[in-house]
Amino acid sequence: MTPVQYGAACQAVVDTFNAREPAQKDHNYWNDPVIDPVRAEIKDHYIAEQNRRCCYCNREYPTNNKAVWDGEHIIAKSLAPRFMFEPRNLAASCKDCNIAKGEDEIRVDPNRKSFPDQSQHYIIVHPHFDDYDDHIRWYGDAVKPLSPKGGELVGMCKLWRFGVAKAGVEVAPPNPLVDGLIGVMMDPQADPLTKAVAIEGYKEYVRARAQKPAD
Known part of the structure; x- marks a missing residue:
């Protein structure tokens, strides 16, 4: 999946946040009105990039209406605010998957300081670093995990809910x-x-x- 590339105005907002001292990087900043254009740009990119399919359940939601979608932080922003605007930590998810996943930890090593940029750094299927079909298979509404990472994703996002x-x-x-x-x-x-x-x-x-x- 191709990560979002911020436009100049949004990049300036992101750069300002990233320049803060670690203690000043508050995940609640995501809800600040100044971030509205950044959130919109993120959603627009990933909705299109994912062909209007949720990054976790892979179900199609045939609308570009951003109210239907959540801008998903794969590593929860509350757990690692420093990665809040990292393009490879972002995707578009359906609201049910987002709520089910919640603030669960998905890193193999939560103490790692730099961004985990490889598949083996995650316990679930990662939208940027994994091929979904290698880990999850759907038989209509019945889901079957094909790997331990697939099993973790099924349980975390309650993908059995469709069946x-x-x-x-x-x-x-x-x-x-x-x-x-x-x-x-x-x-x-x-x-x-x-x-x-x-x-x-x-x-x-x-x-x-x-x-x-x-x-």
């Missing part, structure tokens, strides 16, 4: 058998065929309950 939603998990199961089906659907390590069978089984359960006369 669970497809199965209608919002209907509360009243028995252990259905609990077991949901457990398979939520297990990022489950075999894709087993997961698909569980999804179909749960669909049948939901349909049966929908057809059952009310008590």
Whole structure:
């Protein structure tokens, strides 16, 4: 993925922040109105660069409306404010993935001072340094991690949520058998065929309950 290249005005804002002493680099500066043009430039670049697909779930969100997208700090800005405007630490994510990931630590060595600029420096699939398809595979709405990094990303961003939603998990199961089906659907390590069978089984359960006369 090609990192964002700031325009002259935005670069000046970024340079001013980067010139601050470490103790003065506050991650809350991201919400300062002076950063609005920088945030817009970041979102516009990565939405286009990622073909309107979230950097974590790889789902397409067919809109350029910046309100739909989050400017994602791969290393959370609260954990390392010094990397807040580093282009290779930025991407566009859907809001659900951003919320699920939260402020989780994704560096192998959080004490490293310089920017981690290689794949092996991260415990999850990195949008700039990894090939997504080497680590994550989708079977419709069922996800299968292909590597430890893929497994970490599935768990951290709750990528199993698509399969669970497809199965209608919002209907509360009243028995252990259905609990077991949901457990398979939520297990990022489950075999894709087993997961698909569980999804179909749960669909049948939901349909049966929908057809059952009310008590």
